[in-house]
Amino acid sequence: xxxxxxxxxxxxxxxxxxxxxxxxxxxxxxxxxxxxxxxxxxxxxxxxxxxxxxxxxxxxxxxxxxxxxxxxxxxxxxxxxxxxxxxxxxxxxxxxxxxxxxxxxxxxxxxxxxxxxxxxxxxxxxxxxxxxxxxxxxxxxxxxxxxxxxxxxxxxxxxxxxxxxxxxxxxxxxxxxxxxxxxxxxxxxxxxxxxxxxxxxxxxxxxxxxxxxxxxxxxxxxxxxxxxxxxxxxxxxxxxxxxxxxxxxxxxxxxxxxxxxxxxxxxxxxxxxxxxxxxxxxxxxxxxxxxxxxxxxxxxxxxxxxxxxxxxxxxxxxxxxxxxxxxxxxxxxxxxxxxxxxxxxxxxxxxxxxxxxxxxxxxxxxxxxxxxxxxxxxxxxxxxxxxxxxxxxxxxxxxxxxxxxxxxxxxxxxxxxxxxxxxxxxxxxxxxxxxxxx
Amino acid sequence: xxxxxxxxxxxxxxxxxxxxxxxxxxxxxxxxxxxxxxxxxxxxxxxxxxxxxxxxxxxxxxxxxxxxxxxxxxxxxxxxxxxxxxxxxxxxxxxxxxxxxxxxxxxxxxxxxxxxxxxxxxxxxxxxxxxxxxxxxxxxxxxxxxxxxxxxxxxxxxxxxxxxxxxxxxxxxxxxxxxxxxxxxxxxxxxxxxxxxxxxxxxxxxxxxxxxxxxxxxxxxxxxxxxxxxxxxxxxxxxxxxxxxxxxxxxxxxxxxxxxxxxxxxxxxxxxxxxxxxxxxxxxxxxxxxxxxxxxxxxxxxxxxxxxxx
Numbered sequence: 001x002x003x004x005x006x007x008x009x010x011x012x013x014x015x016x017x018x019x020x021x022x023x024x025x026x027x028x029x030x031x032x033x034x035x036x037x038x039x040x041x042x043x044x045x046x047x048x049x050x051x052x053x054x055x056x057x058x059x060x061x062x063x064x065x066x067x068x069x070x071x072x073x074x075x076x077x078x079x080x081x082x083x084x085x086x087x088x089x090x091x092x093x094x095x096x097x098x099x100x101x102x103x104x105x106x107x108x109x110x111x112x113x114x115x116x117x118x119x120x121x122x123x124x125x126x127x128x129x130x131x132x133x134x135x136x137x138x139x140x141x142x143x144x145x146x147x148x149x150x151x152x153x154x155x156x157x158x159x160x161x162x163x164x165x166x167x168x169x170x171x172x173x174x175x176x177x178x179x180x181x182x183x184x185x186x187x188x189x190x191x192x193x194x195x196x197x198x199x200x201x202x203x204x205x206x207x208x209x210x211x212x213x214x215x216x217x218x219x220x221x222x223x224x225x226x227x228x229x230x231x232x233x234x235x236x237x238x239x240x241x242x243x244x245x246x247x248x249x250x251x252x253x254x255x256x257x258x259x260x261x262x263x264x265x266x267x268x269x270x271x272x273x274x275x276x277x278x279x280x281x282x283x284x285x286x287x288x289x290x291x292x293x294x295x296x297x298x299x300x301x302x303x304x305x306x307x308x309x310x311x312x313x314x315x316x317x318x319x320x321x322x323x324x325x326x327x328x329x330x331x332x333x334x335x336x337x338x339x340x341x342x343x344x345x346x347x348x349x350x351x352x353x354x355x356x357x358x359x360x361x362x363x364x365x366x367x368x369x370x371x372x373x374x375x376x377x378x379x380x381x382x383x384x385x386x387x388x389x390x391x392x393x394x395x396x397x398x399x400x401x402x403x404x405x406x407x408x409x410x411x412x413x414x415x416x417x418x419x420x421x422x423x424x425x426x427x428x429x430x431x432x433x434x435x436x437x438x
Numbered sequence: 439x440x441x442x443x444x445x446x447x448x449x450x451x452x453x454x455x456x457x458x459x460x461x462x463x464x465x466x467x468x469x470x471x472x473x474x475x476x477x478x479x480x481x482x483x484x485x486x487x488x489x490x491x492x493x494x495x496x497x498x499x500x501x502x503x504x505x506x507x508x509x510x511x512x513x514x515x516x517x518x519x520x521x522x523x524x525x526x527x528x529x530x531x532x533x534x535x536x537x538x539x540x541x542x543x544x545x546x547x548x549x550x551x552x553x554x555x556x557x558x559x560x561x562x563x564x565x566x567x568x569x570x571x572x573x574x575x576x577x578x579x580x581x582x583x584x585x586x587x588x589x590x591x592x593x594x595x596x597x598x599x600x601x602x603x604x605x606x607x608x609x610x611x612x613x614x615x616x617x618x619x620x621x622x623x624x625x626x627x628x629x630x631x632x633x634x635x636x637x638x639x640x641x642x643x644x645x646x647x648x649x650x651x652x653x654x655x656x657x658x659x660x661x662x663x664x665x666x667x668x669x670x671x672x673x674x675x676x677x678x679x680x681x682x683x684x685x686x687x688x689x690x691x692x693x694x695x696x697x698x699x700x701x702x703x704x705x706x707x708x709x710x711x712x713x714x715x716x717x718x719x720x721x722x723x724x725x726x727x728x729x730x731x732x733x734x735x736x737x738x739x740x741x742x743x744x745x746x747x748x
Contacts, residue, residue: 083690083711086710086711087710090497090498090710090713091497093497093498094497094498111713115496115498115499117498253599255583255600255601255604255605256583256599256601256604258601258604258605258693258694259582259583259601259603259604262604262688262689262691262693262694399711399712399713400707400711400712403691403711406691406693407691407693407695407696410606410693410694410695411695414605414606414607414694414695416606416695425516433712436494436714437496437713
């Protein structure tokens with residue numbers, strides 16, 4: 001009578017009960033107060049991340065090298081896909097069974113940081129050096145005054161261009177160093193028109209990072225601490241972008257935008273070589289080039305409303321965090337230090353997680369890199385003049401930001417409501433969720 | 439649930455002389471695996487979820503009692519209402535369509551033809567695959583812009599690159615089609631039921647000059663009504679709890695534009711993505727009440743159209 005889902009739900013609740021009983025529910029929260037000193041004997045710590053096959057391969061290799069350097073430390077590795085990772089981490093944290101070292105994302109950092117689940121890395125500064133990175137980047141790992149995460153990589157937004165497609169259509173990219181959104185849309189529209197819709201120009205951006213940048217270009221901000229401070233008009237213009245571009249011909253049609261926004265990389269138009277430009281993170285250039293079967297891709301700066309203004313910022317791509325309940329915080333900190341600061345680890349890990357936060361490692365990689373990897377690593381130097389201050393991180397309760405944006409954009413694209421109504425509703429929904437969580 | 443009643447009867451009758459005392463113990467021994475499962479995996483979690491539906495609980499901080507807040511929040515939650523609407527539309531449309539398809543095929547197959555068992559298995563196959571992730575992934579491809587369905591339309595000169603999954607006006611209908619396609623298990627039950635109808639009735643009717651359609655309406659339908667009723671009740675309950683298909687086809691979002699946001703999917707999102715476990719539990723209990731009410735309505739209406747022989 002109960003279907004699978006219902007059973008799974010029950011099992012999860014059951015697990016929570018069992019864990020609560022065994023951990024005397026409530027006392028499992030908070031720091032373990034284990035002193036941050038290395039132990040003398042053998043130690044096993046757990047490392048957990050989300051990601052695909054290539055990440056598994058490189059991380060296992062780096063960890064093996066770490067174990068060789070520290071023969072008394074053994075690292076147990078776990079990994080899952082994005083959604084499964086957060087489901088699992090929530091249940092593990094509830095049971096006081098979180099991994100010692102975990103990969104963290106900006107969307108979830110405030111939640112785990114404010115729950116007291118993450119170690120203040122300043123306590124482990126003897127074993128973990130965070131001075132190799134830009135201070136504005138480092139500040140994006142701080143929650144409520146504690147350094148609860150170490151940025152591992154940065155993600156810079158730009159426009160990846162498939163030059164092979166443009167050449168085939170006989171089109172030349174305009175001057176991209178100082179281009180505006182209307183120049184971008186005009187050019188993208190030409191691509192769709194000239195190819196008769198077979199190849200589309202681009203797709204409107206649809207996530208929190210893009211929205212943050214959009215707000216900054218308008219002279220606004222998305223969050224201020226726990227408040228959503230973006231003006232509804234600015235948000236409305238962002239939510240309306242996919243609808244406008246579907247009409248302008250940039251995206252082909254609204255269904256094409258909608259289908260692409262749910263597609264995996266290999267199934268997307270850009271991944272199939274049927275799209276000229278993609279607004280996304282610089283490091284995506286290599287996987288997209290592989291999927292589309294061309295190495296003639298380049299990365300150019302994001303269009304701006306006021307070209308050249310300081311609206312970009314260094315966003316951490318991924319972080320490493322240490323559990324506050326770790327029994328071996330010193331060893332966990334050593335592993336994080338190794339993963340972000342060691343030259344050997346940097347060479348093994350490459351740019352698979354993004355551009356290394358440690359600038360020395362980034363420069364070392366850029367020197368030896370070839371092809372699209374080299375372009376991604378060099379991109380930061382290109383946008384450096386437009387880098388501004390770091391914004392507030394996504395507050396606790398707004399972890400579903402990306403999905404929420406897509407949902408409201410779809411409402412506007414398919415005419416379910418006007419952009420300004422959608423903006424008001426989205427601000428109300430997110431603010432309610434943040435207030436509920438805090 | 440009938441095992442619950444049997445278990446109750448067993449305990450109540452334990453002093454009856456007709457059962458030897460050892461029988462009860464043996465019976466309890468055989469029932470033990472089920473009892474343990476029902477108690478620890480169903481009953482306790484259910485009661486626990488009822489308890490946490492009155493709390494604010496994010497799985498990390500201990501639950502905090504908030505009274506009826508979660509239930510009140512539903513009234514002001516537009517996504518709760520839209521998920522309810524999506525689910526009810528799905529149930530109301532797909533259940534009758536599926537039962538009609540199952541019954542029609544059962545009647546055809548019941549005529550007795552060569553290779554019957556092959557057809558029976560072939561038609562049953564989708565039911566075994568239907569709830570699986572693989573078929574949902576397949577569905578996503580069939581109704582995508584490059585999909586089989588558009589290629590099929592191409593045969594008839596309809597040239598379209600419409601993505602049926604990506605448009606909120608059609609996305610739910612692809613899931614309805616997926617549900618109807620799994621007519622196999624009610625069909626098998628209908629087939630068994632058709633075999634139970636005495637052949638004399640048809641012979642007598644044809645002697646009286648009744649045509650095939652008249653025979654179907656006046657003999658098959660009334661005689662089969664208890665089976666139809668059983669299938670109806672089970673289908674309504676099952677389709678209300680549909681999760682996997684919507685989760686896979688929409689990539690877990692219930693999109694586009696919440697058009698495939700089934701109730702269970704919304705419940706899952708609230709519990710495991712937004713970490714509002716208290717609210718998710720309240721949603722689960724409201725679902726129990728809705729399913730119970732639908733089943734109650736079905737039973738109440740059944741006396742007007744279900745005929746039992748005895």
